[in-house]
Structures are given as structure tokens and as C-alpha cells.
Amino acid sequence: MPDTVSDRRPCFITTPIYYVNDRPHIGHAYTSLAADVLARWRRLEGRDVFFLTGTDEHGQKVEKAAKDAGMDPQAFTDQVSQHFRDLAVTMGFSNDGFIRTTEERHKRTCAALWEKLVANGEIYLGHYEGWYAVRDEAFYGPDELTERDGVRYAPSGAPVEWVREPSYFFRLSKWLPELLRRFDLPEGDPHRIDIQPESRRNEVRAFVQNGLKEFGQTPEKLDLSISRTSFTWGVKVPGDPAHVMYVWMDALTNYITAAGYPHDPEAFARWWPAEIHFVGKDIVRFHTIYWPAFLLAAGLAPAKRVFAHGWWTNEGQKISKSLGNVIDPVALVAEFGLDPIRYFLLREVPFGQDGDFSRAALIGRNNGELANALGNLANRTLSLIQRNCDAKLPGPAARAASDAALGALVDALPGQVGAHLDRQEFHLALEAVMAAAREANGYITVEAPWALKKTDPARMEAVLRQLHDALRVFATVLQPFMPTTMAKLLDQLGVPEAARGLGALGTPLPGGLPLPPPAPLFAKIEAAG
Numbered sequence: 001m002p003d004t005v006s007d008r009r010p011c012f013i014t015t016p017i018y019y020v021n022d023r024p025h026i027g028h029a030y031t032s033l034a035a036d037v038l039a040r041w042r043r044l045e046g047r048d049v050f051f052l053t054g055t056d057e058h059g060q061k062v063e064k065a066a067k068d069a070g071m072d073p074q075a076f077t078d079q080v081s082q083h084f085r086d087l088a089v090t091m092g093f094s095n096d097g098f099i100r101t102t103e104e105r106h107k108r109t110c111a112a113l114w115e116k117l118v119a120n121g122e123i124y125l126g127h128y129e130g131w132y133a134v135r136d137e138a139f140y141g142p143d144e145l146t147e148r149d150g151v152r153y154a155p156s157g158a159p160v161e162w163v164r165e166p167s168y169f170f171r172l173s174k175w176l177p178e179l180l181r182r183f184d185l186p187e188g189d190p191h192r193i194d195i196q197p198e199s200r201r202n203e204v205r206a207f208v209q210n211g212l213k214e215f216g217q218t219p220e221k222l223d224l225s226i227s228r229t230s231f232t233w234g235v236k237v238p239g240d241p242a243h244v245m246y247v248w249m250d251a252l253t254n255y256i257t258a259a260g261y262p263h264d265p266e267a268f269a270r271w272w273p274a275e276i277h278f279v280g281k282d283i284v285r286f287h288t289i290y291w292p293a294f295l296l297a298a299g300l301a302p303a304k305r306v307f308a309h310g311w312w313t314n315e316g317q318k319i320s321k322s323l324g325n326v327i328d329p330v331a332l333v334a335e336f337g338l339d340p341i342r343y344f345l346l347r348e349v350p351f352g353q354d355g356d357f358s359r360a361a362l363i364g365r366n367n368g369e370l371a372n373a374l375g376n377l378a379n380r381t382l383s384l385i386q387r388n389c390d391a392k393l394p395g396p397a398a399r400a401a402s403d404a405a406l407g408a409l410v411d412a413l414p415g416q417v418g419a420h421l422d423r424q425e426f427h428l429a430l431e432a433v434m435a436a437a438r439e440a441n442g443y444i445t446v447e448a449p450w451a452l453k454k455t456d457p458a459r460m461e462a463v464l465r466q467l468h469d470a471l472r473v474f475a476t477v478l479q480p481f482m483p484t485t486m487a488k489l490l491d492q493l494g495v496p497e498a499a500r501g502l503g504a505l506g507t508p509l510p511g512g513l514p515l516p517p518p519a520p521l522f523a524k525i526e527a528a529g
């Protein structure tokens with residue numbers, strides 16, 4: 001058994017908070033799904049989990065979207081934020097909290113953080129001029145821009161405009177060397193800022209190093225403009241209400257608002273620092289440079305890990321609204337069912353890399369791995385127990401030599417899955433379960449328990465018990481990925497609700513346990529459609 005079973009350490013897991021200028025799409029579902037699976041796994045380990053998601057509701061972009069919709073920004077955000085709550089229900093997310101940046105508690109935390117930074121001498125008033133992209137809510141250096149037909153564009157493709165306004169600045173320059181030091185601390189060091197995957201860590205490190213080299217003589221050029229006077233839809237700067245806070249400062253602060261800073265010191269001490277911020281690769285710099293710098297400057301610890309995942313394409317094409325190929329998670333779930341989608345998204349592509357969404361791949365995984373390898377194994381085993389063992393679980397039996405290979409794989413599986421999930425290797429965790437399921441399918445074919453009823457009923461029972469034990473482990477470790485279907489499988493296996501954690505795997509189920517008649521777990525999907 002993994003030795004983490006009675007580990008009750010608190011564990012805070014976050015998703016980005018999503019912009020409300022858009023409807024939820026596959027990207028939102030994907031980031032939150034990964035966080036959900038890790039949160040559910042930690043709970044199975046017995047950990048105390050706080051899994052947070054929410055919506056990012058301020059800034060010029062949202063103000064514009066509300067205006068385009070002919071709505072007041074608050075009414076607009078109330079409406080769109082609800083789509084993200086609905087998505088969490090559709091996708092089966094187990095979030096413990098949902099934060100909106102327009103909530104009063106959040107505005108209070110933003111003000112408290114700001115005041116702390118002022119008190120620490122980390123903020124000064126100046127004025128900003130430069131190239132600003134509304135769409136990205138970000139500034140760009142002149143050398144980063146390209147020009148077409150008199151319009152300048154950021155590397156993201158967003159048009160930029162020249163902006164000049166009074167602005168408060170955060171002394172980012174001062175913190176960059178400390179960030180670099182923390183990026184490079186060895187694994188296990190409590191001060192390490194762990195950026196994953198490795199390729200992203202190198203990218204962020206190089207970005208900071210170049211900045212320092214380039215602006216070595218004029219460090220204030222690296223300071224960050226953190227307020228705006230050109231629009232009003234934001235959190236007001238304490239003591240200077242003509243300014244609203246830069247939307248990323250407001251947005252990043254959501255994590256500590258929800259954790260209890262500063263209004264609930266006990267909760268904050270419990271949940272902070274976060275175990276992990278899940279983000280997409282496009283927002284990794286905000287989470288690994290600005291955010292830890294704000295926190296360090298306020299005397300707070302940065303999150304332990306930031307994991308940046310890759311982006312999906314749709315049948316080989318970049319996903320974009322203009323191409324009209326945005327993938328709607330609600331439609332996907334309606335067509336294929338929730339658990340096959342949850343499985344596919346984390347199985348198909350190594351987490352951290354870009355990947356392609358294709359119907360053929362989805363159908364292939366569903367039919368080959370879920371319906372065949374796992375579903376049929378469960379159905380064959382449980383049907384044989386129904387028919388040949390009077391619907392009662394055979395008692396535990398000593399392993400014969402021919403049971404050893406499967407037994408060893410099954411015993412090692414929870415630890416293996418746990419080690420992969422500790423590193424956010426979701427696809428490898430699933431591959432490990434599938435490898436064991438393939439072994440179990442080979443075992444059932446070779447042992448042919450259906451042929452043993454007359455010749456060696458004791459061996460038949462022993463073989464079916466081995467298979468039942470294997471299925472129990474598969475179902476237990478797969479719960480975070482496919483909660484609904486694995487609950488059904490555990491019901492069919494006769495595993496009581498209280499015995500579905502990892503810690504319970506050490507206790508065998510009693511022989512003679514009555515088992516309900518099995519029913520298919522996964523449907524095959526026809527390729528045409």
C-alpha cells in the first residue's frame with residue numbers, strides 16, 4: 001500500500017479563473033479536468049483538499065464584451081460566470097470553491113495585498129507609456145511587434161495601441177534575481193518554485209535572464225505597471241480611486257482570497273502555499289514571474305508548483321472562433337458521455353504537450369481500451385461469478401505460480417499511479433492501468449475459468465477471485481478519472497462505499513459477499529457519425 005494513506009496534510013489545488021468574455025470551451029474544461037483528477041486522487045489518499053476554480057471578471061476586455069452585449073458589466077458577468085458553474089456540473093468537477101473577482105471578499109483581499117506592498121515600499125507612482133494589447137491585457141516591447149497596413153501586432157496576433165497614462169508600478173526588477181535563485185533550487189527544497197514541465201521552466205528562466213541582461217543598467221524598465229486610469233471596470237486602488245488595479249494583479253490574487261488572506265489567518269495558514277496552480281502554457285509567465293514576485297514582496301510564500309499544459313488543436317487545425325471550430329464540451333459530453341471524454345482528454349496527450357482532438361482517436365480509445373480491455377474484462381469476470389459461483393464472491397486464495405505476474409502488476413499499481421499523478425503524468429497513470437488490464441485479459445484467456453467448473457472448481461474460484469481483486473484495484477485507482485462509471489463498477493464488485501479509498505485496498509473483501517448482476521459499463525461507439 002502507498003504509505004500516504006493516513007496523510008491528512010491539507011492540499012490546495014487551483015485552476016486559472018476564466019475570462020467571462022466567452023463561453024466555456026475545451027481549453028477551460030481541460031485545465032479544470034486535470035485539477036479535478038488530482039484533487040480526487042488526493043482525497044482518495046486521505047488528504048484534506050481544497051480545489052478551487054472561478055471566473056476572472058474585470059478588465060477592459062470584459063467591459064468591452066458587456067458593452068457589445070448591450071449590458072451592464074455586473075449583469076453581464078453574473079450571466080456568463082454561470083456558464084462556468086454549469087460547465088463544472090456537466091464535467092463532474094468536484095471543486096470545493098468557486099471564486100468570482102467581482103465578489104466583495106476578493107476586492108478586500110486585493111486592497112489588503114496592495115496596502116501590504118505599499119507598506120513594504122514595493123509600489124511607486126510613475127507614468128506608463130508603451131504598446132498595449134487590450135485582447136491580451138498585456139504590454140509589449142517595440143521589438144516584439146510586427147507591422148501590417150499601419151497597424152502593429154503583438155506576437156499573439158492581437159493589435160496593440162500606444163498608451164500613456166499615470167500608473168503605479170511594482171518593483172518587479174528587485175525580485176527577478178530571487179526568482180531565478182528559486183527556480184534553480186533542488187527538488188524537495190521548500191523554497192523552490194517548481195515550474196513544470198521542464199521545458200517551460202527553461203523558457204521562463206531564459207526569459208527572466210534575458211530581461212535582466214537587456215535592462216541591466218536601467219532596472220526600472222523591468223518594473224511592472226499595475227494600475228490603469230483609462231477604464232473603470234476593476235478593483236479600485238486604495239486611496240486613489242482614479243486608478244483600477246491591473247487585471248492580472250487582481251486576477252492572480254484570487255488564489256489567496258479564497259485561501260483566506262487576510263481575513264481568516266487560520267484557513268490561510270492551512271491552505272497556503274498552494275500545492276499546485278494548473279495553467280495553460282499561454283499564462284505561465286504571469287504565474288511564475290509576476291505572481292511569485294507579488295507574494296515574495298508581500299512576505300508571502302509562492303505556490304509550490306505551477307504546471308503548464310499544452311494546447312489542443314481540432315482535427316489538426318488551430319482552434320479559433322473565426323474558423324468556427326471551437327469544441328464545446330457540453331456537446332461532446334452529450335454525444336459521447338462524460339467518462340469517455342474525461343478519459344480521452346487525459347489519456348490521448350501527455351499532459352504538458354500540445355495535442356490533437358480527433359473523433360477517430362476518441363472512438364479508438366473508447367472502443368479499444370474502455371469497452372474492450374476494461375469493460376469486457378469486468379463483464380466476463382462478473383458474469384462467471386454470477387453463473388458459476390452462485391453470485392457470491394469466492395474467498396481469498398493463495399496465489400499460484402501462474403497468478404504471480406498479474407498479482408505483481410496489480411499490487412504495484414496504486415503506488416505507480418500515485419507516483420505518476422504526483423508528477424501530473426496523467427497519461428502514464430492511465431497507461432499503467434491499461435497495461436495491467438491487458439495482462440488481466442491475457443490471464444483470463446489462458447486460465448479459462450469457464451472451462452474449470454467441472455474439472456477444478458476450486459481453481460475456478462481462485463482465478464475468478466484474482467480477477468475480482470484486480471478489477472477492484474483498477475476501479476479504485478480510476479475513480480478520479482471516471483467517477484460515475486467507476487462507482488458503478490465498484491457497486492457491481494460489491495465494494496462498500498466506505499472501502500473505496502486507497503487505504504482500504506489492503507483489506508480483502510470477505511468471501512461469500514453477494515454480488516449484483518453485472519451490467520455493461522461502456523458502450524462501443526460507431527465510427528460513422
Ligand code: MSP
Nearest residue numbers: 016017018019027028056251252279280281311312
Ligand atoms: N483569466 C485568465 C487567467 C487568470 S488566472 C489568475 C485566462 N482566462 S482564459 O479564460 O483565457 O483561460 C483559458 C484557459 O484555457 C487557459 O489555461 C488556457 O491555456 C486554456 N486554453 C485556451 N485555449 C486552449 C486550447 N485550445 N487548448 C487547451 N487549453 C487552452 O487566461
